[in-house]
Structure formats: C-alpha cells, structure tokens
Amino acid sequence: MSQGQGQAPTGQDQDQVTGMVCLESELQDGQMKEVEVDEQKILLVRTQGLYSAVGSKCSHYGAPLIKGALVRDRVRCPFHGACFNIKTGDIEEYPGLDCLPSYKVKVEDGKVYVSVNKKSLKVYKRVKDMSCRVSGVRHTILLIGGGPASLLCAETLRQNRYEGRIVMVTRDTLPPIDKPKLSKAMHLESASLLLRPTDFFQQYDIELWTQKEAVSVNPVEKTVKLNDGSLHYYDQLLISTGCRARPLSCPGSELEGVRILQSYEDAKEIHLSCVGKKAVVVGASFIGMEVASYLADKAASVAMVGNGSYPFERSLGPEIGKMTMQMLEESKVKFYMNDGVVEIRGENGKVKEVVLKSGAVVETDVVIAGIGVIPNSDFLKESQVEVDSRKAVIIDKFMRTNIPNVFGAGDVTSFPLTIRKDQRVNIGHWQLASAHGRVAALNMLQKQIKIDSVPFFWTVLLGKSVRYTGYGEGYTEIIFKGKVEERKFLAFYIKSDDLSWLQM
The missing domain is CATH 2.102.10.10 (Rieske [2Fe-2S] iron-sulphur domain)
Known part of the structure; x- marks a missing residue:
C-alpha cells in the first residue's frame, strides 16, 4: 500500500x-x-x-x-x-x-x-501564501481599525490574490497587538505583543497608518476624513474600530491616578503605578478581575468594587462567581460587592481614597475602571450607516452594512448569530473578531460566505484558565459536571434547546 x-x-x-x-x-x-x-x-x-x-x-x-x-x-x-x-x-x-x-x-x-x-525543522507555524499589490490596479480597500478584524481582513485579501491597495488606519501607536494579553500580563514589552512585525506589512504591501483616527465617512463620495484633516478615497470600506473602555463619571474621576485599560500604554502605566502601591479596581468584569488577579502579588493592596453579589454573576452564574471571588480573596484581594463608587477624593490633584455607596472609604493610590465598553461608532453619525441602540454597527451574515461596499467586523458590530437562530448580538471576543475579518474579506471579493462561527472566549485568573463556548445569555439552568469548589469542572448553560458550556 x-x-x-x-x-x-x-x-x-x-x-x-x-x-x-x-x-x-x-x-x-x-x-x-x-x-x-x-x-x-x-x-x-x-x-x-x-x-x-x-x-x-x-x-x-x-x-x-x-x-x-x-x-x-x-x-x-x-x-x-x-x-x-x-x-x-x-x-x-x-x-x-x-x-x-x-x-x-x-x-x-x-x-x-x-x-x-x-x-x-523546529518551525511550528507557517504563514499562508500571499500576493502583493500590482502597479496599475487602482482599486483601494480601506480598513478603519487596528485590531484582529482588520488584520485578518487584510491577510485574507492577500491570501486570495487581491492585488489592489490595502490601507489600515489605527489610532494606536503600535501595529496590531495581542490585546487579550494586556489585562493578563501588563508588564510585557511591546515587541512581544506584536501580532506581525512591521516588515510583514511592507512585504505584503499593506499600508499601516498609526496614530490616525477616522472622524467622518461620506458613502456618496466614498471618502473617509481623518483627524489630521486628510481625505481618503475608498472602493470598499471596513469598519472595525472596536470599542473603548467606559470611563468613570463620578466626582474625582479626573484626578491623576484614575485609569482605564485600552492600549499598550495604559497597561504599562497601570503596571508601573501599582507596583508597591494601593489599587482599587472598579467593576468585577472579566477585564476588572484579570487586572485584580495580575496585581494581587504586585500591589501593596488590591480592592475590587462590584455592583453584584459575585463577579460574573449574570454571565456565568453565582456558583462560578463565588468560586472566582474566593480565588482572589485567597490572594489578599478585598471585595466590596453590591456596592459602587460615588466619589474619588484626592490630595494635590492625585487620588487619595474612594468613597463607596455603602459609606465605606477605601484608601488608594490608583483607581482602575473596568465597567464596560462603548462601540467606537461616533464618527459614523452623518454617514447613514445604521447603528443599533447601543451604537453598534448593524451588519448581516456577510458582514455588510446597509450601505453598499461598506462592511463591518468585530466588537463594534451587531450581527445575526447562527447558533441562536440569527438573534442579533454584539459580542466582544477576539476569536469572533478574527472570523469577522476573514468573512468580510471574502465577501469584498464576492465569495458570498456567511459568518458561521461559534463564539469562544477565555479568561485567566491567578494562572487558572476558564474557557467558554457558545452564547448563553438568558440561560434558565446550569448543569455542572465536576465540582465548582474543586476548580475543575464543566458547566452547561441551558435555554430551551440552546446550549453553551464553560470549562475550568
């Protein structure tokens, strides 16, 4: 044979x-x-x-x-x-x-x-074959955003022999980076976070414009205006601007030492400002819990303020929320749950303490907000591109907006999810943004490919990984295999005939 x-x-x-x-x-x-x-x-x-x-x-x-x-x-x-x-x-x-x-x-x-x-030998990954731009091909695809959706879109275009011009515009100072690491390993240097080296973009003729931001889109003229006043023509456009961290709005939120985690620079500043200092994390979200986990053995003290009884209570249930809370408590993180921040007090312009709804006053040097995100779609206000009530860009299964030749992808979008009978959802997962970028590119090339990915995300707390597959919003029952208290289990989230699951 x-x-x-x-x-x-x-x-x-x-x-x-x-x-x-x-x-x-x-x-x-x-x-x-x-x-x-x-x-x-x-x-x-x-x-x-x-x-x-x-x-x-x-x-x-x-x-x-x-x-x-x-x-x-x-x-x-x-x-x-x-x-x-x-x-x-x-x-x-x-x-x-x-x-x-x-x-x-x-x-x-x-x-x-x-x-x-x-x-x-000793090579464990391979870059798929890609084309380059061909002189004389005047077609231009403009990608607004510097995350995985834009990067996968650009690479998929080149992998499918697109020979026109590709321009990627990002407000970040760096080329696309591995952002999930920012909240898990805030000390990392930028070089270790780059998804692709700078010469990769040059090699495949992907123009990368950093520190530039779209301020308006004109679909009639097919132009995008940037914050430097320049106007740029496109034949096809991808909106993949992601979301921005929601800032605190209480009195004192303007003080030095109040931070959000959005960029590499933010992560670096949080790390440097918290080592040996007192830190308060506001919001028992995935980002907030990861930051608290990272700081647990670096800051002098870490306090977490959350508005529910347990972290992740709505998304993962009270049993898992209680277990993750206990994990961090064992590492000296102090929790103030069913609470919130009403004021941040300072001294000489710097954070000194946080006042909570319960009346508790927590001394701190740094306050980090992890209270949700806002879709970056404000620049579309005059464009007629449709957005939903949360300002997420509305797209179909082909990543198309309501405007011809304008596509959307990633965290900024609302799209129909196949496994939930095309329920329209806004999901901020790295894996899904990557899949969106690929599908957008294929449909720019008239391939007629639908998004059909199952959402997946992961979080890491104190070295313990939690992995989630599906979309369990509105679940009515949780079935556990294994024991949550032993921190090795499967959880199945049930809603009529829908199923999602979590592994630890």
Missing part, C-alpha cells in the same frame, strides 16, 4: 529528513499520535484510512495539539479553540494567524514514514 505524494524513504533528497514513525496498523480512523522525525515533533493523524501529518503545536500560543479534539478533518486546540485542517495545516478557526506546517507521508510495507524539509 502506498499513500500520498511523499518521497520514498531512500534518503536521496538532501533537503528531506525521513523517518519511520509507526506501523500502519498502529492508528485507527479518528486517532492521533505525536511522533518525532529528527527531534521534530509532528502530529500524525489517521482519517478515512489515510495518514496525514502536520505541526504538533497550535500556532496561537504553542499548545500541544495531541491534547486537542479531532473531528473529521479538523483538529481543535485544547487551549483556545483554534482549528486546523489536518491535511493542509491551514487554520480554519481562530484565534491565531498562522497555519501549521504539513509534511509528506508515505505508507510502505506496513510502515508509516514522514518526511520533513530540513529548513522547516
């Missing part, structure tokens, strides 16, 4: 290293095995009687895919849910940007051989 187009294991090709990795009978259909060729770890998979081999680590954060789930021709990362085609190595669901390397497989005399190119 012979399989694939892999080279016979003769050692004739000087660029290849070939190794016998297992017997043909060793794996059954639907099984995986981690093998090695010249110390290169490889994921070997058997489906429909055929063997295939790809990189063994997820291209997102390097998780071992052998611990993931194999369903037909896809392997799903055990950490954050990225999916890869086990025949091509291509990434098919996010988070992450890159594909896996794929390797030649040959079955001969009942033995399975895998060949690895010497140049790809």
Whole structure:
C-alpha cells in the first residue's frame, strides 16, 4: 500500500529528513499520535484510512495539539479553540494567524514514514501564501481599525490574490497587538505583543497608518476624513474600530491616578503605578478581575468594587462567581460587592481614597475602571450607516452594512448569530473578531460566505484558565459536571434547546 505524494524513504533528497514513525496498523480512523522525525515533533493523524501529518503545536500560543479534539478533518486546540485542517495545516478557526506546517507521508510495507524539509525543522507555524499589490490596479480597500478584524481582513485579501491597495488606519501607536494579553500580563514589552512585525506589512504591501483616527465617512463620495484633516478615497470600506473602555463619571474621576485599560500604554502605566502601591479596581468584569488577579502579588493592596453579589454573576452564574471571588480573596484581594463608587477624593490633584455607596472609604493610590465598553461608532453619525441602540454597527451574515461596499467586523458590530437562530448580538471576543475579518474579506471579493462561527472566549485568573463556548445569555439552568469548589469542572448553560458550556 502506498499513500500520498511523499518521497520514498531512500534518503536521496538532501533537503528531506525521513523517518519511520509507526506501523500502519498502529492508528485507527479518528486517532492521533505525536511522533518525532529528527527531534521534530509532528502530529500524525489517521482519517478515512489515510495518514496525514502536520505541526504538533497550535500556532496561537504553542499548545500541544495531541491534547486537542479531532473531528473529521479538523483538529481543535485544547487551549483556545483554534482549528486546523489536518491535511493542509491551514487554520480554519481562530484565534491565531498562522497555519501549521504539513509534511509528506508515505505508507510502505506496513510502515508509516514522514518526511520533513530540513529548513522547516523546529518551525511550528507557517504563514499562508500571499500576493502583493500590482502597479496599475487602482482599486483601494480601506480598513478603519487596528485590531484582529482588520488584520485578518487584510491577510485574507492577500491570501486570495487581491492585488489592489490595502490601507489600515489605527489610532494606536503600535501595529496590531495581542490585546487579550494586556489585562493578563501588563508588564510585557511591546515587541512581544506584536501580532506581525512591521516588515510583514511592507512585504505584503499593506499600508499601516498609526496614530490616525477616522472622524467622518461620506458613502456618496466614498471618502473617509481623518483627524489630521486628510481625505481618503475608498472602493470598499471596513469598519472595525472596536470599542473603548467606559470611563468613570463620578466626582474625582479626573484626578491623576484614575485609569482605564485600552492600549499598550495604559497597561504599562497601570503596571508601573501599582507596583508597591494601593489599587482599587472598579467593576468585577472579566477585564476588572484579570487586572485584580495580575496585581494581587504586585500591589501593596488590591480592592475590587462590584455592583453584584459575585463577579460574573449574570454571565456565568453565582456558583462560578463565588468560586472566582474566593480565588482572589485567597490572594489578599478585598471585595466590596453590591456596592459602587460615588466619589474619588484626592490630595494635590492625585487620588487619595474612594468613597463607596455603602459609606465605606477605601484608601488608594490608583483607581482602575473596568465597567464596560462603548462601540467606537461616533464618527459614523452623518454617514447613514445604521447603528443599533447601543451604537453598534448593524451588519448581516456577510458582514455588510446597509450601505453598499461598506462592511463591518468585530466588537463594534451587531450581527445575526447562527447558533441562536440569527438573534442579533454584539459580542466582544477576539476569536469572533478574527472570523469577522476573514468573512468580510471574502465577501469584498464576492465569495458570498456567511459568518458561521461559534463564539469562544477565555479568561485567566491567578494562572487558572476558564474557557467558554457558545452564547448563553438568558440561560434558565446550569448543569455542572465536576465540582465548582474543586476548580475543575464543566458547566452547561441551558435555554430551551440552546446550549453553551464553560470549562475550568
């Protein structure tokens, strides 16, 4: 029996290293095995009687895919849910940007051989082939926003041989970064957060304009005005401006030491200002809890102010909220729940203490707000692009707005969610924003592809990971497998015939 187009294991090709990795009978259909060729770890998979081999680590954060789930021709990362085609190595669901390397497989005399190119040894991810701009092609696609939706849109366009001009406009000082890390590891240097190096954008002719912000859109003239007064023409436009952190509005919120977490610079400032100091986090949100978790062993003290009985009570339920609260309490975080901030008092223009609704007064040097977000859509006010009551941009399953050639993607949008019978939702997940960007690009190229992703997000508290799949808003029942108090469990959120689940 012979399989694939892999080279016979003769050692004739000087660029290849070939190794016998297992017997043909060793794996059954639907099984995986981690093998090695010249110390290169490889994921070997058997489906429909055929063997295939790809990189063994997820291209997102390097998780071992052998611990993931194999369903037909896809392997799903055990950490954050990225999916890869086990025949091509291509990434098919996010988070992450890159594909896996794929390797030649040959079955001969009942033995399975895998060949690895010497140049790809120790490489666990692969950038998909992309085109560049071709001179003379005048078509321009303008991407407003510097997050994963814009980046995936740009890359997908080039992967599908779009040869026109791509311009990405962001108000950030940096190229696109891995923003989920900002609240989990606030000390990281900017270079370690970059999703792509600067020369990547140059290599694939993606113009990146930083520290620029759209102030208006004219769909009739097909122009966007920036905050520097410049006017720019587009043929197709993507609105992927995300959301901004909601600021505190109580007396004293203008004092030095009151902060929000929006950018790399914000994270850096929070880290530097809190080390050895007293900190109060307002809002027991995912961002707020992650910040409190990060600061627990760095600040002199950390207090959390929340308006519910427990953190995450509405979204994850009281049992899980109580458990996460206990985790942080064990690390000396003090909670003021069913409470709120009515005033921030200062001295010499700097924060000194926080006054709560309950009457409690908490001494602090820094106040960090994690009280929700606001869609960045104000610049669309005169554009006739439709937004909902929360100011989220309304799009359909093809990422189209009500205006021809204007698309939306990511946190700034409201879209129909397939798993909830097309209920219109606004979801701020990194994975979903990435999927939106890809689908927007394909539909700019007239591919007629619908968004069909299942929402996924994760949070990390004191090194403990919590992963959530689905959309459980309005759940009526929670079924637990395992014990919440032992911090290793599954929770299933039920609403009639809908199901979401959480793993810890």
